[in-house]
Every structure is written in C-alpha cells, then in structure tokens.
Amino acid sequence: xxxxxxxxxxxxxxxxxxxxxxxxxxxxxxxxxxxxxxxxETTYAELARLHAExxxxxxxxxxxxxxxxxxxxxxxxxxxxxxxxxxxFDKVNINKANTHVPDGNAEDVDAHCLEYELWIEDVGxxxxxxxxxxxxxxxxxxxxxxxxxxxxxxxxxxQGTREANARFFENDINKVPTHAxxxxxxTILEAETLLMLAGKGKADAIAAALEGPVTAKCPASxxxxxxxxxxxxxxxxxxxxxxxxxx
Ligand code: GLP
Numbered sequence: 001x002x003x004x005x006x007x008x009x010x011x012x013x014x015x016x017x018x019x020x021x022x023x024x025x026x027x028x029x030x031x032x033x034x035x036x037x038x039x040x041e042t043t044y045a046e047l048a049r050l051h052a053e054x055x056x057x058x059x060x061x062x063x064x065x066x067x068x069x070x071x072x073x074x075x076x077x078x079x080x081x082x083x084x085x086x087x088x089f090d091k092v093n094i095n096k097a098n099t100h101v102p103d104g105n106a107e108d109v110d111a112h113c114l115e116y117e118l119w120i121e122d123v124g125x126x127x128x129x130x131x132x133x134x135x136x137x138x139x140x141x142x143x144x145x146x147x148x149x150x151x152x153x154x155x156x157x158x159q160g161t162r163e164a165n166a167r168f169f170e171n172d173i174n175k176v177p178t179h180a181x182x183x184x185x186x187t188i189l190e191a192e193t194l195l196m197l198a199g200k201g202k203a204d205a206i207a208a209a210l211e212g213p214v215t216a217k218c219p220a221s222x223x224x225x226x227x228x229x230x231x232x233x234x235x236x237x238x239x240x241x242x243x244x245x246x247x
Pocket of ligand 1: 036131
C-alpha cells in the first residue's frame with residue numbers, strides 16, 4: 001500500500017492524473033475505471049489539461065464507471081453519465097462508444113449488471129480503478145454490509161449517503177435517488193491497480209479503511225486485500241493514520 005499525502009485538492013489531482021497518464025502512455029487500449037463525486041473532479045480537470053497541453057491521447061482508452069443512480073434520467077445533470085461527459089469525456093478525444101457507465105434505467109437491471117461484468121471481462125479487466133470513499137467507508141455505492149465478494153448489482157443507498165449527496169440535488173434529500181447500480185467489492189478488487197483519492201472530512205473513513213479490521217462494515221477495508229493500492233490523500237485525509245507507508 002502506497003500513501004501519498006499532499007496539501008490541496010489541486011495537488012491531489014495533479015499527482016493522480018500523473019499516475020494515470022503514465023500508465024495510459026505505456027499501454028494502448030488502457031482500461032480505466034472511473035469514480036464520481038466531488039473528490040476526483042480535480043483529477044479529471046488535470047487529465048483534460050494533459051490532453052490539451054501534453055498530447056495525452058484517449059483515442060483508444062476504454063472506461064468503466066463504478067456506479068450510476070437508478071431511475072434518474074440519463075440527461076439529468078447529476079446522473080453519473082452527465083457528470084463524466086461534462087468533467088472529462090467532452091474535453092478529451094475519447095470515443096464515447098468506449099465509455100461505459102451502468103444504465104440505471106435498464107429494463108432488466110439484473111441482466112444489465114451481468115452484462116456490465118462481462119464487458120469488463122471481455123476487454124481483459126480494468127487496469128487502474130479510481131476510487132473515492134464515502135464517510136461510512138463505501139466504495140462505488142457498495143454500502144456497509146455489502147459482501148466483500150459482491151459483484152455489480154442494484155443496491156439501496158443508506159440514509160447517510162443520500163444525505164451526503166443531497167448537496168448535488170438542491171439540498172433536498174427527497175430528490176436523491178434511493179437506489180443505484182454499483183460494481184461490487186469483488187469486482188473492484190479485480191482491477192490491476194486501485195487508486196484511492198480522499199480529501200476533507202475523510203480522515204476517519206481512511207483510517208478505518210487502511211488500518212481497521214477488514215470487514216463488510218467498512219467496504220473500503222477490502223483494499224487491504226489488494227496487492228497494488230495507491231492512496232492520494234489531501235486536506236488532512238491521512239491525519240489519523242498511524243502506520244508508516246511508502247509514498
Ligand atoms: C458517492 C459515490 C462514490 C464516491 C463517494 C464520495 O456517493 N458513489 O463513488 O466516492 O460518494 O463522494 P465525494 O467524493 O463527493 O465525497
């Protein structure tokens with residue numbers, strides 16, 4: 001486990017984007033796993049800058065997002081498809097046909113979840129998966145209590161997660177969807193490298209994830225089972241860690 005501590009969210013974005021860009025340059029048809037939420041925004045801004053100013057090429061990149069709200073129209077500004085389009089896909093030379101976000105409006109959700117897993121398998125798996133973390137230790141929308149072996153499925157969002165995300169829905173929790181489709185913890189653990197990003201307010205969640213017991217009560221604690229994890233932490237997110245890590 002590597003832990004890189006930086007000051008600001010912009011510094012975190014620069015470090016994370018550099019790690020991703022290096023890997024993308026080394027491997028054509030790179031399979032990049034993406035996360036949403038506020039935390040990775042600076043990373044996506046920096047990747048867009050590297051595309052514009054340093055010829056970072058996305059033409060053969062394939063992406064898979066962790067999750068999507070159920071029953072939120074795809075054109076809603078807070079759908080994760082919209083988020084990815086505006087923060088990254090519309091700013092780089094990616095082929096949108098190579099970008100995958102779970103379809104929260106799929107008629108047969110279970111069949112779609114299975115299909116999503118097969119798409120990942122068909123391209124040889126995810127090379128690097130970007131992750132954020134919820135205050136309760138969730139990754140993607142795999143909430144506490146999800147099996148550590150879980151696969152992509154429809155999940156119920158906890159009250160706390162809906163409260164945390166109400167800021168994206170005019171601070172009205174009633175507008176926050178109740179369910180989502182999320183990669184499972186088992187799915188996430190199969191990515192070659194995991195790149196965890198965390199900032200303000202996440203110190204307790206990061207300490208539980210990295211140094212607490214490996215338990216379904218804290219889905220991110222499953223990272224301790226993975227052989228190649230890089231955490232980039234800003235704004236005090238690493239302040240409650242007690243062990244020594246290589247940067
Ligand atoms: C969201 C997403 C997660 C994200 C987390 C933290 O609900 N489903 O993928 O990592 O919550 O979000 P933020 O970065 O905005 O704190």
